[in-house]
Amino acid sequence: MGNRNVNTAMQGALILSISAFIAKLLSAVYRVPFQNMVGNTGFYVYQQVYPIYGIGMTFALSGLPVFISKLVAEAPDLASQQQVARQVERWLWAVALGIFGFLMLAATALARGMGDPQLAPLIRVVAAMFLFMPALSVNRGYHQGRFQMLPTARSQVVEQLVRVVVILTAAAWATHQQWSVYTMGAWALSGGTVAALAALLVLPQWRKREVDPRRPIPHVGRRLLVEGGTLCLLTAMLVLLQLVDSFTVMKGLVAGGMSADAAKSLKGVYDRAQPLVQLGLVVAVAFATSLLPALTATRRREHPQTFKRLTTTMMRIAMMIAVAATAGLMGLMPWINRLLFGDTQGSTMLAVYMLSIVLATLIQTYNSVLQSQDQYRLTVVALLAGLAVKIVGNGWLVRESGAIGASWLTVVSLLVMLGIVWWGSERDLRAGIWRGAFLPKLAGITAIMVLGVRLAMTILERWWPAIGTGRLAAGGGLLIGISVGVALFLGLAIWWHLLSIREWLAIPHAKSMLRLWQQLKRHGGN
Template identity: 25%
Template sequence: MTKSLVQGAFYLTIATMLSKIIGSAFRIPLQNIAGNEVLGIFTLVYPVYMTVLILAVAGIPLAISKLISESRAIGEEENIRHIFITASLLALLFGCISFVGLLSSLDSLVVLLGGEYIRLSIIVISFSLLIAPYMAVYRGYFQGFDIMKATAVSQVIEQIVRVFFILLFAFFLVQQNQPSHIVTAGVMAGSIIGVFASFVYLRIYYTRVGPKPKEEPSQKYNWQAFKLWSKKILVLAIPICIGIITLALINLIDSLTVPTQLRAIGFDEETIPYIYGYYGRGLALVQIGVVFAQSMVIPLIPLITSALVKGEKEHTSSLTEKALSYTHLTSWPISIGLLALTIPINYAFFGDFRENAVIAILHFNALFTAFAIMTTGLLQGMNRSFHAALIVLGCAALKVILNIVFIRHFGLMGVAISTVIVYALMTIFNLVLIKNTITLKMWKRHHFIYGLSAIVMGIVVALPLYWLDLTEWTRGNTFVYLMGMILLGALIYGGMILALKGITSRELKQIPYIGKYISNGG
């Protein structure tokens, strides 16, 4: 692998990580500006949009990046122009169909999602579907040429612009004393602006400095070319689509089932979004917790695919084991740390102590969510996208059943419990399938060290809460305390894994750019 490709993958990983953090953390200031009800409506509506968007894009970016890479590798660059045109037409077609389909099903969604308060938000966010799929094609095109920088920058631009306008519109509409459903619709408009800003950047990059194929097609683009390449794109894209839809699909099922079940146990239409806002609090930080796994998936898939195509079974196993090890390394401390510090997090960031138990369970689920996302991506790289898709769909069906049963017995807590069960099962099924595909040692000594170190860290940072009464503190004091505990937790975890040799100096050196400084002690 060339140095430029390694750097490109690193840029994409960092950019994806940064954009995911920005795209998740904004829920904290949004709740503080607009309140729990707006956060609840947003948490109900946004998974609907994300699911429809993923279905509209249908894995097309990853599919065309793979087809373009293959065309370049075998010296058939004359195909690239036809691949790009076909993907653009498919993206525009799916975007328009999804836009019309979402609006035409609006009345049904209003009933399923709990009430009229979601109508305007869905209308507003649906317009993103006319831009986002076409924008995503450019990302796939650049990735096919191993140019990850364009995708990386566009992701960061999209999230910065999106979050800026979300918070700006929220602040302005709250100052105007607008009702919650109007404020949420304004928040959704920020997403449209973010997508458009990303598209403008990618289009300018493509026009000015973007890579062009060395050979142009000998024949003009026609209906036969469209049929040929659309079939190839969709054969690759549809299983990938279902694989990457994991997080959005589970959240969508919650959006569609939780309001109806909460109504069934006595909550009225006005109360549901407010109650669901507490669930949204937990999801905000869980998404930050799984950002490492999400950011690694895109650059990891082509590496594993390439190793398998070349028959490099040992290299495939090595890549898989490293990916799982890094997921252990990052997910254990994040999930245990969030669990241990749920009470100060809830008060410092959101202003009260309501539903601490629900949020704590969701925080712990960051561990299983990260592994579910990572293992689904690994299966895609091993050309087991179809089987990964079946696992996702099966777990999604189970989520529907568990939500119905558990909410009736445990209320909002039932949603959190069902979420943990579903992601844990998804992880187990994925790992079994991976082990049946390649030679894999799933549990190693250093994995145990990561888990043990995280648990010890969690106990230490949670212990002071046994004596402290945070209800007598200000939010500012609680925030300072929280930052101190996070720093202490990081020192304990890092110190333990180094002392127990959970990570070697050689592995430290392999971290791009900064590894040589860490391994040398600064």
């Protein structure tokens, strides 16, 4: 690949990273006003079926387009690229029609499996979205394979914007008209289909009139199943764990002696963790994967030392940001819960769930490195093992210890995945973040930050009791608590040399922060 193409690929990767960040941010943020409008039970109804939509969205948004772009980029000329797109689209239509038919026919059985037969119409509503999957995936993948990233980026943002507007409009109208939570949920979930149509309308179509019929390109179907399926599974890791929760948490709570209505409400509280985890992941993974194009380029140019250095840098940055975000969310959870959702119900359960941020960030970062080396099998084995742990133990643990059991088992499942990925990786990749004093320093900085934040909030509550009872006051208290936490963490991280100067400079805008620190040190010395 020439320098021009490398630069084009890196610019394209940056565009896609920004659009993916915006899309994920929108996907996380809308859930807060949505829950506020529809309540815990309404949120439960939406979240029970959402993982089915989430799997389809993940496939069409990132998993399949990445695989298709790889196939297109490998093709030698325009006609071959279009032939690849044609073949993949045919295979995907077969898959999409199969999923659509299954969901339509099995909706009642799936709803019963979730413990709530009234969810069947919502499952059928979600099924329609899969009919848009072939066209969205192929068009995005085709343009990405030709290093044209703007069409995909534009369609990602449009899709999420339209979906959020439909969901919040449906929630507001349902509240005004006093619809049942199930009617509201069906209209809200229809936003996925409307959004897919909108995304398709802004995507240029890959077909050209001058394309000539060619012989079928061999092994496309097998590669779609093996490589494409692998990428999709890995991308949908957290959504798959949520799907297990949909089938086990509410039923487990009822089996443990809770009434159906109370179980639905508590499952809605449990689902508050999703937007918080997503926000933490968006920030941590975005910073880390900003180095991925450079990582892939150095691997292709066979610069092993640079590759090792970039790998270590990416892992350390991801770990640092994820740990800081997790510790901050856990320490401030009661006030975050009150500000966003109006009460502190389930704060301990949600705090436990926040541990997922660190584990999922490390898994995704390891997976990014392995992808740059074209290695997929290890992470698939890890994913299947973690899912097996979740499937086997979730129902029993919820029945025995309540919804917090599901939080703990999500953490354990991710820990199993991380352990397998770490153990099976190359020695240099295993040693990256564990070498030297990085982890002890990170643990010490985090502990001091959490203690400082809790002390600040305790003192603040004595002077301003309203932050323990009112939403607006809790928001004001959080601004102070977060400021204390950020100042402590960054100050100690720079003072204790948690990262090298080169690693700090890999973080966007870190140069200004380091310059400010040097000025403060200079003034302090005077």
